[in-house]
Amino acid sequence: MARVGFIGLGNMGGGMAANLAKNGHDVHAFDLSEEALARARQAGCLPVADAAAAADGAEAIITMLPAGRHVAGVYTDAVFPHAAPGAVLIDCSTIDVATARQLASDAAAKGLEAVDAPVSGGIAAANGGTLTFMVGGSDAGFRRAQPFLEDMGKAVIHAGASGAGQAVKMCNNLILAGTMIATCEGFALAEKLGLDPQVFYDISSKATGQSWSMTSYCPLPGVGPESPADRDYQGGFAAALMLKDLRLAMAAAAEAGATLPLGTRATELYEAFATEHDNLDFSAIIKTAQGKA
Ligand code: NAD
Numbered sequence: 001m002a003r004v005g006f007i008g009l010g011n012m013g014g015g016m017a018a019n020l021a022k023n024g025h026d027v028h029a030f031d032l033s034e035e036a037l038a039r040a041r042q043a044g045c046l047p048v049a050d051a052a053a054a055a056d057g058a059e060a061i062i063t064m065l066p067a068g069r070h071v072a073g074v075y076t077d078a079v080f081p082h083a084a085p086g087a088v089l090i091d092c093s094t095i096d097v098a099t100a101r102q103l104a105s106d107a108a109a110k111g112l113e114a115v116d117a118p119v120s121g122g123i124a125a126a127n128g129g130t131l132t133f134m135v136g137g138s139d140a141g142f143r144r145a146q147p148f149l150e151d152m153g154k155a156v157i158h159a160g161a162s163g164a165g166q167a168v169k170m171c172n173n174l175i176l177a178g179t180m181i182a183t184c185e186g187f188a189l190a191e192k193l194g195l196d197p198q199v200f201y202d203i204s205s206k207a208t209g210q211s212w213s214m215t216s217y218c219p220l221p222g223v224g225p226e227s228p229a230d231r232d233y234q235g236g237f238a239a240a241l242m243l244k245d246l247r248l249a250m251a252a253a254a255e256a257g258a259t260l261p262l263g264t265r266a267t268e269l270y271e272a273f274a275t276e277h278d279n280l281d282f283s284a285i286i287k288t289a290q291g292k293a
Helices: 014-022 033-041 051-056 068-082 098-107 124-130 139-150 165-193 195-203 239-256 262-278 282-289
Strands: 001-006 026-030 058-061 089-092 113-116 132-136 155-159
Touching: 001 014, 001 033, 001 051, 001 068, 001 155, 014 026, 014 033, 014 058, 014 124, 051 068, 058 068, 058 139, 068 089, 068 098, 089 098, 089 139, 098 113, 098 165, 098 239, 113 139, 113 165, 124 132, 132 139, 132 165, 139 155, 155 165, 165 195, 165 239, 165 262, 165 282, 239 262, 239 282, 262 282
Parallel strands: 001 026, 001 058, 058 089, 089 113, 132 155
Antiparallel strands: 113 132
């Protein structure tokens, strides 16, 4: 069991740090929020005074922060100056590919191994230790990070070189946004055409309209397996986070010279939706298709 520095104990990081402690690690945890620190203490972590103290003497330093600028700030101010030689740096936040690559090369220049390891799965998966990690970095970095990630998730997959974890995450969520909006529009039109939504679901879920958005996360209440739609779109994956991921994908597309007309439109739709409903689950975008947003 190892000493782990964990920085960022929010909705996701709180549960992840708790799972590391449950698996016997000595977790030195830091967040700017006192409440988050108190929850970490209850979960068996040792709250520390600042990010530098979390990094000091740790075998692995894990960050779970809102965005690239937070990760870059914490790495520059605390992680790089305080990481022990041989420590592995694991950023699980969802951030832009360019920052992830820059941090990995800055780490390498200091003789440290850094990987990007964003997650698939929401707060329930973070609490339950069932996240999927997509990891970008060298073979050596992946091998060093793997045991820590396995203690917080059900699947740990090496996606490729630095930045590849973030690239997979944003391409996956670009597809997810598209299939969700298409599924919502299908249900909205079915309703207007007088179809019974259950009958439409029974047919389309076995035909070519099928997707994860339909059969695992149906955006219409009362149809398909239980999903956030059945809880008034509370919990789940917030529309604001989907918008964040779409913006990352569109920025990466612009940089790479890729043209994504559907991604552009999906971003516009989530931008309009999230101005009023940022906390609702992203499947609530069905309200836009129904003209009820
Ligand atoms: P959150 O806002 O709940 O948590 C972020 C935490 O970081 C907060 O507690 C905040 O106080 C802390 N923080 C910010 N700056 C800090 C600093 N300089 N030092 C220490 N702590 C600092 O966010 P979250 O929902 O836990 O998401 C974290 C990351 O995971 C994001 O990048 C997000 O895109 C990604 N993600 C979230 C979900 C989800 O369902 N919530 C799913 C997949 C990925």
